[in-house]
Amino acid sequence: METVCLNKQDNSFTRAVEERSGQVVSRCYQCGNCTAGCPMSFLFDYPVSRIMRLIQAGQKETVLSSKAIWLCAACNTCTQRCPNEIDVSGVMDTCRQMARRENKFGVHAVRAFVNAFIDSVKFNGRSHEVGIMALYMLYTGRFWTDVDLAPKVLPKGKMAILPHRINGRAEVAAIISRYKQGFSDPELVRARLAAAGGQGAGASAGGDKGSRAGHGKEAAS
Amino acid sequence: MSKITLGYFPGCSGLGTSAEYEKSTRAVCRELGIDLREIPDWNCCGSTPAHTVDPVLSSAFSARVFAQGEQVGITDVITPCPSCLSNLRNALRHMDDELFAARVDALTERPLKQEHSIKSVLQVIVEDIGLDSVKARVRKPLTGLKAVAYYGCLMNRPEKVMRFDDPENPVAMDQVLEVLGAEVLPFPLKVDCCGGSMSIPARRSTPHLAGKILDLAGEMGADVVVVACPLCQMNLDLRQGQSRAAGLKYTLPVPYFTQLMAYAFGLSDADTAFKLLAEDIAPAFTCMSRRSDEIKAEEARKAVLAEEKARAAAEKAAKTQAGTETAAEKQPGGKSRANSASAAGGAA
Ligand code: SF4
Numbered sequence: 001m002e003t004v005c006l007n008k009q010d011n012s013f014t015r016a017v018e019e020r021s022g023q024v025v026s027r028c029y030q031c032g033n034c035t036a037g038c039p040m041s042f043l044f045d046y047p048v049s050r051i052m053r054l055i056q057a058g059q060k061e062t063v064l065s066s067k068a069i070w071l072c073a074a075c076n077t078c079t080q081r082c083p084n085e086i087d088v089s090g091v092m093d094t095c096r097q098m099a100r101r102e103n104k105f106g107v108h109a110v111r112a113f114v115n116a117f118i119d120s121v122k123f124n125g126r127s128h129e130v131g132i133m134a135l136y137m138l139y140t141g142r143f144w145t146d147v148d149l150a151p152k153v154l155p156k157g158k159m160a161i162l163p164h165r166i167n168g169r170a171e172v173a174a175i176i177s178r179y180k181q182g183f184s185d186p187e188l189v190r191a192r193l194a195a196a197g198g199q200g201a202g203a204s205a206g207g208d209k210g211s212r213a214g215h216g217k218e219a220a221s
Numbered sequence: 222m223s224k225i226t227l228g229y230f231p232g233c234s235g236l237g238t239s240a241e242y243e244k245s246t247r248a249v250c251r252e253l254g255i256d257l258r259e260i261p262d263w264n265c266c267g268s269t270p271a272h273t274v275d276p277v278l279s280s281a282f283s284a285r286v287f288a289q290g291e292q293v294g295i296t297d298v299i300t301p302c303p304s305c306l307s308n309l310r311n312a313l314r315h316m317d318d319e320l321f322a323a324r325v326d327a328l329t330e331r332p333l334k335q336e337h338s339i340k341s342v343l344q345v346i347v348e349d350i351g352l353d354s355v356k357a358r359v360r361k362p363l364t365g366l367k368a369v370a371y372y373g374c375l376m377n378r379p380e381k382v383m384r385f386d387d388p389e390n391p392v393a394m395d396q397v398l399e400v401l402g403a404e405v406l407p408f409p410l411k412v413d414c415c416g417g418s419m420s421i422p423a424r425r426s427t428p429h430l431a432g433k434i435l436d437l438a439g440e441m442g443a444d445v446v447v448v449a450c451p452l453c454q455m456n457l458d459l460r461q462g463q464s465r466a467a468g469l470k471y472t473l474p475v476p477y478f479t480q481l482m483a484y485a486f487g488l489s490d491a492d493t494a495f496k497l498l499a500e501d502i503a504p505a506f507t508c509m510s511r512r513s514d515e516i517k518a519e520e521a522r523k524a525v526l527a528e529e530k531a532r533a534a535a536e537k538a539a540k541t542q543a544g545t546e547t548a549a550e551k552q553p554g555g556k557s558r559a560n561s562a563s564a565a566g567g568a569a
């Protein structure tokens with residue numbers, strides 16, 4: 001394993017991860033439970049508990065350039081087993097999102113797969129397996145990905161060669177393009193909420209809020 | 222039986238690689254009186270890739286699904302796919318936060334007006350329909366089938382979000398298989414991740430993780446590995462050849478629990494859709510019927526033994542009875558007893 005120079009400590013990185021993920025990373029006391037159960041650890045350059053420690057130590061560059069954050073399968077085993085109730089898997093997710101934002105991709109193939117998936121949803125409104133594979137091969141240049149599986153699925157008619165397109169695909173594409181244009185930026189939305197709250201603090205705003213509150217039925221109970 | 226009506230989100234894989242799950246789920250729900258109303262023009266939930274990009278984007282995909290349901294009065298939805306379930310459930314949970322919900326609305330421009338719930342098909346079968354109702358429908362019990370149930374990593378975790386069954390040792394599928402008549406082996410890798418979401422970009426993970434699961438199931442003598450997740454199924458079934466190339470010694474069919482339910486309910490081949498599995502299930506059923514014959518023969522042998530035993534006991538009892546009667550006859554008062562015995566015989 002590589003040694004990490006801890007001289008350059010970026011505390012704003014620690015804060016940013018905590019804020020974005022909503023998790024108190026400083027609660028991690030390095031018990032190693034997360035790493036012990038992590039199925040992908042054998043492919044990681046830094047085990048997940050080490051990633052947690054590196055975040056505490058403000059090692060932005062090392063964390064965001066790591067392969068581990070891209071190879072994480074988001075399986076939630078670490079979250080389930082952390083004695084300090086940290087959503088470790090959520091922290092990994094946050095790091096991945098931050099790395100993407102900074103154009104750092106420790107494992108190119110994973111990024112290509114994610115892009116292929118999202119593009120497929122953008123075109124069709126649904127994910128289309130054959131299309132995703134085609135895009136993935138295009139983005140990575142790995143032209144023989146899983147071609148050995150084709151004889152098993154094609155005769156069964158399981159893989160639809162043509163995508164199932166939904167009527168609302170333009171609406172789904174619009175969600176993606178609004179996202180890319182930054183419509184969901186927290187500062188922007190917060191400002192708009194504040195403005196709306198300021199001008200319409202009357203009964204209608206209150207009523208609106210009442211109907212909004214609690215989207216999850218079970219979560220409320 | 223009372224019918225229940227629920228919204229239904231099939232998920233994209235139901236249209237392709239998990240067509241057998243989709244077919245058997247619909248058939249089983251029909252049999253159990255669950256009326257499925259498919260959400261009109263539903264879109265992809267975004268799966269793992271979307272929340273890798275941003276939870277707000279991922280939740281926006283889910284929010285459109287709920288909005289489509291809301292339009293036709295559907296607010297209680299079920300889905301067979303644990304990955305969709307996890308996404309849809311997380312979206313609802315995140316949207317309890319006002320700012321988060323507003324950010325999602327900024328993407329969808331369709332704010333949700335009602336409260337929604339999302340559950341798995343398995344949960345509804347076990348909790349709302351109940352194992353007794355499942356049992357009552359069994360026409361062809363799976364007697365003699367040795368099964369392990371593999372739940373995968375997402376269905377019950379994290380505990381606080383999924384709120385169903387046990388996060389480390391779930392039993393819902395085990396229980397269903399048991400009432401179908403199968404012998405369910407205690408499987409230690411029930412919730413170990415198979416690496417499904419990484420099977421394309423990180424291929425090396427499949428033989429390692431899925432191979433381990435299949436290997437242990439084979440080692441334990443299972444005929445089938447029963448699953449509930451399309452990602453797991455694809456990784457364990459379709460990619461089993463890749464695992465075998467890397468050293469896996471066994472060949473194991475990997476059916477969905479709904480396929481076995483459809484089979485045990487005596488439904489048609491179109492409903493069980495076993496044909497669509499990559500690894501043929503026929504050998505498992507051959508083992509099952511052989512074992513079932515053995516079990517039947519054993520039971521018959523036991524029945525004969527028990528009968529003989531009973532006959533011997535009856536003879537012995539008759540002998541001792543006769544003995545006591547002759548003894549009783551010698552005693553005063555013995556006569557009245559003999560009378561009552563003959564009276565009883567006369568009545569019969
Ligand atoms: S969520 Fe990622 S880091 Fe956590 S146990 Fe799973 S693969 Fe490892």
Ligand code: SF4
Nearest residue numbers: 028030031032034082
């Ligand atoms: S399980 Fe939790 S406390 Fe333990 S090392 Fe992992 S993150 Fe830290």
